[in-house]
Amino acid sequence: MSENITPATGPKKIMGRPKCLNDVTFHFCPGCNHGNVHKMIGEAIDEYGIQDRTIGVAGVGCGVFLYNYVDVDVLEAPHGRACAEATGINRVHPDKIIFTYQGDGDLAAIGLAETVHTANRGENITVIFVNNTVYGMTGGQMAPTTLLGQKSTTSPYGREFMGDGYPIKMCEMLATLEGTAFVARVACDTPKNLMTAKKAIKKAFKMQIDQMGFSFVEILSTCPTNWGMTPQQAYKRVAAEMIPYFPLGIFKERTTADYM
Amino acid sequence: MALTLTKGNEAIAEGAIHAGCRFYFGYPITPQNDIPEYLAREMPKIGGTFIQAESEIASINMVLGAAAAGARVMTSSSGPGVSLMQEGISYLAGSELPALVVYISRIGPGLGGIAPTQGDYKQVTSGGGHGDYYTIVLAPASVQEMFSLTIKAFELADKYRNPALLLCDAILGQMKEPVEIGPRPDFKDISLPDKPWALNGNAGRKSNLIKSLYLGDGEMEVQNWMLFDKYNKMKQEDTYFETTDVDDAELLVVAFGSCSRMAQTGIDMAREQGMKVGMLRPISLFPFPEKAVAELSARIPKVLVVEMNTGQMYKDVKVNLDRAADIHLYARPGGGLPTPDDVLEEIKKIY
Numbered sequence: 001m002s003e004n005i006t007p008a009t010g011p012k013k014i015m016g017r018p019k020c021l022n023d024v025t026f027h028f029c030p031g032c033n034h035g036n037v038h039k040m041i042g043e044a045i046d047e048y049g050i051q052d053r054t055i056g057v058a059g060v061g062c063g064v065f066l067y068n069y070v071d072v073d074v075l076e077a078p079h080g081r082a083c084a085e086a087t088g089i090n091r092v093h094p095d096k097i098i099f100t101y102q103g104d105g106d107l108a109a110i111g112l113a114e115t116v117h118t119a120n121r122g123e124n125i126t127v128i129f130v131n132n133t134v135y136g137m138t139g140g141q142m143a144p145t146t147l148l149g150q151k152s153t154t155s156p157y158g159r160e161f162m163g164d165g166y167p168i169k170m171c172e173m174l175a176t177l178e179g180t181a182f183v184a185r186v187a188c189d190t191p192k193n194l195m196t197a198k199k200a201i202k203k204a205f206k207m208q209i210d211q212m213g214f215s216f217v218e219i220l221s222t223c224p225t226n227w228g229m230t231p232q233q234a235y236k237r238v239a240a241e242m243i244p245y246f247p248l249g250i251f252k253e254r255t256t257a258d259y260m
Numbered sequence: 261m262a263l264t265l266t267k268g269n270e271a272i273a274e275g276a277i278h279a280g281c282r283f284y285f286g287y288p289i290t291p292q293n294d295i296p297e298y299l300a301r302e303m304p305k306i307g308g309t310f311i312q313a314e315s316e317i318a319s320i321n322m323v324l325g326a327a328a329a330g331a332r333v334m335t336s337s338s339g340p341g342v343s344l345m346q347e348g349i350s351y352l353a354g355s356e357l358p359a360l361v362v363y364i365s366r367i368g369p370g371l372g373g374i375a376p377t378q379g380d381y382k383q384v385t386s387g388g389g390h391g392d393y394y395t396i397v398l399a400p401a402s403v404q405e406m407f408s409l410t411i412k413a414f415e416l417a418d419k420y421r422n423p424a425l426l427l428c429d430a431i432l433g434q435m436k437e438p439v440e441i442g443p444r445p446d447f448k449d450i451s452l453p454d455k456p457w458a459l460n461g462n463a464g465r466k467s468n469l470i471k472s473l474y475l476g477d478g479e480m481e482v483q484n485w486m487l488f489d490k491y492n493k494m495k496q497e498d499t500y501f502e503t504t505d506v507d508d509a510e511l512l513v514v515a516f517g518s519c520s521r522m523a524q525t526g527i528d529m530a531r532e533q534g535m536k537v538g539m540l541r542p543i544s545l546f547p548f549p550e551k552a553v554a555e556l557s558a559r560i561p562k563v564l565v566v567e568m569n570t571g572q573m574y575k576d577v578k579v580n581l582d583r584a585a586d587i588h589l590y591a592r593p594g595g596g597l598p599t600p601d602d603v604l605e606e607i608k609k610i611y
């Protein structure tokens with residue numbers, strides 16, 4: 001048996017744009033992680049070959065333009081309500097893969113009730129929650145996840161628990177609900193954390209494909225623009241301030257589905 | 261066909277099933293609870309979905325999701341609940357999604373009470389939420405119409421890709437009348453329109469997008485003119501009303517919904533006493549029967565609007581009235597029902 005093997009000449013391509021991401025430039029600010037998260041979602045969709053049966057629901061925030069980047073059917077939900085929209089879609093198309101993409105204001109403030117009850121119903125959807133500790137799109141106001149002492153445009157003297165309350169830990173809260181199947185918190189600040197983040201996002205989609213119920217990934221993210229930092233400083237802040245308060249890890253991982 | 265004694269709210273629920281609606285999302289509130297209770301019982305039997313949501317905000321957004329996914333879908337509520345739904349209804353209109361919201365009015369403002377009212381007329385006929393939009397609003401006056409107009413409302417919602425409302429009140433919702441309801445059709449025999457725009461995965465086509473955000477220069481103006489054209493088309497093709505005894509009338513009563521029933525009895529009594537009184541009953545409150553008001557009032561010089569609020573439809577009648585006609589209002593805010601005798605008295609005063 002003879003084969004012509006042509007030795008590789010140029011550099012070998014080891015990564016690229018996921019097939020289901022449109023060939024356009026992200027509009028996000030330098031050092032923002034929304035682009036990374038979009039890419040990881042795209043990779044998960046490609047790897048499971050589910051592009052033609054995936055439906056995304058965009059929350060209102062910097063991630064609202066999801067449809068410009070991820071080439072799947074997309075619904076733009078009212079601010080905070082993405083989980084309710086995803087519920088409606090899921091009940092009509094239980095065979096489709098449905099994910100929401102939400103910021104911390106969207107998911108943990110105005111949309112908290114929808115988030116909690118959708119999780120509690122064990123809705124078979126995946127929620128991608130980007131926690132950057134501020135309201136990015138509206139100019140850096142205080143979010144439910146803003147850390148104590150953190151300055152924002154509406155907590156100019158720093159968040160104080162007397163009056164503003166404590167930053168909400170969504171993963172810890174949702175993990176207590178019987179309806180959740182997978183709850184994890186990851187970060188994007190280092191290559192290692194990025195690899196873990198990608199694994200968690202993939203796992204969340206896999207959980208849904210396997211009909212395990214509600215899967216939730218919180219991604220600790222950066223907002224250099226509204227934090228008043230350079231991208232480098234912002235990445236350092238994730239490790240120095242965010243991870244100590246919002247510990248990384250898997251908070252819940254169900255091994256059998258509810259119906260079993 | 262056999263008549264069955266049916267409660268108004270249940271006629272709506274059964275109408276929805278006949279229309280092929282298989283998705284209901286709602287939250288309890290008096291006086292419409294018979295609707296979710298009926299559908300919670302019936303939906304599982306016919307492969308449908310019933311969810312009791314955590315709030316009316318969640319309900320309307322589940323409706324939005326299911327509508328975007330291509331389903332015929334509904335919710336129902338009353339005063340405070342429909343107020344909570346207004347953001348979602350605005351998004352339905354802005355995203356051009358068809359859905360049915362059943363509104364069984366209770367007296368407001370605030371928690372108010374559970375007595376009937378027509379005080380939500382202006383809320384529903386002016387869109388209700390933010391932005392320059394309208395919803396289709398149908399107002400039944402009998403249990404039979406609660407059944408048939410439910411089906412009609414779904415059809416119009418699909419025809420225009422626009423939310424539709426069915427505005428009733430606590431009297432209609434709770435009252436029982438003999439109605440003609442045929443056997444439930446099989447789902448496969450119900451003709452539902454194609455929805456190529458729906459979200460169901462992009463297999464074999466380009467990705468679909470449903471949104472209401474348009475940030476580009478001038479995009480929203482184009483969008484609003486497009487909606488404006490749609491509302492004009494509704495006015496031309498789907499304005500509904502009923503007239504009785506208008507041919508020889510010298511006084512025209514305008515009333516809708518449950519109030520028109522009381523008014524009609526008052527008119528019948530007036531006729532017995534020799535007064536020539538007719539009735540215009542708007543069935544679609546949006547689009548409002550503007551032309552009918554203009555034409556009838558050009559012929560009938562005296563107009564009496566009777567409604568269970570302090571004069572909301574009155575304004576719509578007034579702007580469309582012939583210049584020479586005289587307009588009067590008999591207003592009874594909800595909670596105090598006008599009786600046929602009250603209407604007769606008013607007729608006598610101005611006849």
Ligand SMILES: Cc1ncc(C[n+]2csc(CCOP(=O)(O)OP(=O)(O)O)c2C)c(N)n1
Binds near residue numbers: 063105130134135136
């Ligand atoms: C009902 C409603 N209230 C307020 C707003 C304004 N608004 C738009 S985005 C946003 C906050 C977004 O912050 P977040 O969810 O944290 O996402 P980020 O932009 O940081 O990614 C707000 C308050 C809105 N669109 N709708």
